[in-house]
Amino acid sequence: MSTLENRQYYLASRPAGAPTPQDVPCRDVPVAEPAEGEVVLRNLYISLDPAIRGWMGDDPNYIEPIAIGDPVRATIIGRVEKSASEDFKPGDVAMVMGGWERYSTVPAAMCTALDESAGVPLSYYLGVLGPTGLTAYFGLLEVGKPQAGETVLVSAAAGAVGSIVGQIAKMQGCRVVGMAGSEEKCAWLRDTLGFDAAINYRSCGDDAAALEGAIREACPDGVDVYFDNVGGNILEAALACLNKFARVAVCGWISTYNMADAPGPSARNLWQLVANSVTIQGFVVIDYMDRFPEGIAQLAEWVMAGKLQFREEVVEGLDNILPTFLKLFDGSNSGKLVISIPE
Ligand SMILES: NC(=O)c1ccc[n+]([C@@H]2O[C@H](COP(=O)([O-])OP(=O)(O)OC[C@H]3O[C@@H](n4cnc5c(N)ncnc54)[C@H](OP(=O)(O)O)[C@@H]3O)[C@@H](O)[C@H]2O)c1
CATH class of the missing domain: 3.90.180.10 (Medium-chain alcohol dehydrogenases, catalytic domain)
Structure with a gap:
């Protein structure tokens, strides 16, 4: 005993x-x-x-x-x-x-x-050197496939995954826009992490049309990669702003997790995937388990070099x-x- x-x-x-x-x-x-x-x-x-x-x-x-x-x-x-x-x-x-x-x-x-x-x-x-850093690394680079000069939009952008996604996208030469739920988080994204713009989704109106307006204003050239951490109205608004051949990396749908009757509200405009020849792909970080050593080594190098905060x-x-x-x-x-x- x-x-x-x-x-x-x-x-x-x-x-x-x-x-x-x-x-x-x-x-x-x-x-x-x-x-x-x-x-x-x-x-x-x-x-x-x-x-x-x-x-x-x-x-x-x-x-x-x-x-x-x-x-x-x-x-x-x-x-x-x-x-x-x-x-x-x-x-x-x-x-x-x-x-x-x-x-x-x-x-x-x-x-x-x-x-x-x-x-x-x-x-x-x-x-940053474990599951959430690896989720950002593989989800953005392997699913989102950002190219220099493209616009990357990320939700829950000040969180563990989102904050790393945005910084890696900046390193790829992208214009990066984050969505977060407070002025303090948005200021951190812009002033400390170097995001090009940040949207406070709580203050811009939470229906899909108001969110779409805020995304269009922050992404005047449209969205090429949407890294989706939240689902719901923000996903619907992001889909409305996608460019031709955009990619949507579906990482998580936190806005639905506490809903009593899953799956809850989801985007009503999936037709945009057809209209703009968009690729949408869900993933879990363990899909990339055999490449974790590579991901951890790269993340550690960026942290040591002061490139990832x-x-x-x-x-x-x-x-x-x-x-x-x-x-x-x-x-x-x-x-x-x-x-x-x-x-
Ligand atoms: N696919 C995978 O392998 C994988 C692995 C890890 C995580 N994930 C997913 O990635 C997402 C982020 O996870 P994390 O660990 O990095 O957590 P996190 O972003 O550090 O924390 C969660 C954040 O989500 C935001 N949030 C909560 N409810 C929301 C809502 N209704 N609408 C919009 N935003 C909301 C909040 O930020 P605000 O203040 O900005 O609202 C909160 O701080 C989750 O969806 C999670 O399930 C997926």
């Missing part, structure tokens, strides 16, 4: 709308002992990603729904507490799909070892996890959102 106690936030019911403490309550249970080939990680950082909301539901998705009664699933970084694997020893640090919990018992084969001696803050491996919001304390997660949906997060559980 383990002497370690594990605090877990687990899925008690599938949310209808934003997840509540009744949907995701807390329990204290013994830490599962590692079976052969497993390790017990003492979690240091838990990544809070919009996708987790999708895994709480049971609609068909790119991975299985979280089972009722299981800890909420999330990418975590932890220190090995116990090991029944030759590949890890106590004290090592690893990143893996774990849970909203203090300890995760996981297969060693699924863990990526992280080298603390490199001096990189570990949380960066969840953001990013924000992260690290909130301390496992017991803050649900209210912190909800910040993704009201826009009160500043960049990559992470929970820390200090040692």
Whole structure:
């Protein structure tokens, strides 16, 4: 019997709308002992990603729904507490799909070892040097295929993915326009990240026609690449502004994730895809898993050279996890959102 106690936030019911403490309550249970080939990680950082909301539901998705009664699933970084694997020893640090919990018992084969001696803050491996940075890198370059001189529009532009998309597009020689939900975020995009223009979608009117007017004003030559993080009215407005042979990279539809009846409102003007010979493609970052080393090396080089800037919001304390997660949906997060559980 383990002497370690594990605090877990687990899925008690599938949310209808934003997840509540009744949907995701807390329990204290013994830490599962590692079976052969497993390790017990003492979690240091838990990544809070919009996708987790999708895994709480049971609609068909790119991975299985979280089972009722299981800890909420999330990418975590932890220190090995116990090991029944030759590949890890106590004290090592690893990143893996774990849970909203203090300890995760996981297969060693699924863990990526992280080298603390490199001096990189570990949380960066969840953001700019991890899944969100890679999503921006592969989604923009492989799906959006931006060419120098083209106009790239990105939504949720001040977020973990969007802020990296815009900066990579600038490096490709594009004109870059971001959409974000506050004046502070828009100012950061323009003044710090070097976006050519930023649209505050909350103040320009939120119906598709008002949004379309704001996009046309900010993109006088039309839109060649739309990197869609939000779906809904913003997608509809962006489709109305596309140029001939434009590309739409569908990364996420956060505006719909908390809708009780998915899929919620979606663009009514898909005919624009025909009218302008547009390519629209959804993707998930794991489509590019075999190229992650290349992507991480490039992102790290840009960060070291000062060419990529990013924000992260690290909130301390496992017991803050649900209210912190909800910040993704009201826009009160500043960049990559992470929970820390200090040692
Ligand atoms: N395909 C993949 O592999 C993949 C991987 C990672 C993420 N994603 C997707 O990428 C998107 C961004 O994720 P992230 O991790 O970078 O999160 P993030 O952008 O750091 O945070 C989410 C942001 O979305 C915006 N938002 C929330 N509700 C909105 C709404 N109704 N309308 C417009 N904007 C809204 C908010 O910014 P404002 O203040 O600007 O509203 C919020 O800060 C999500 O859709 C996510 O599912 C996809």
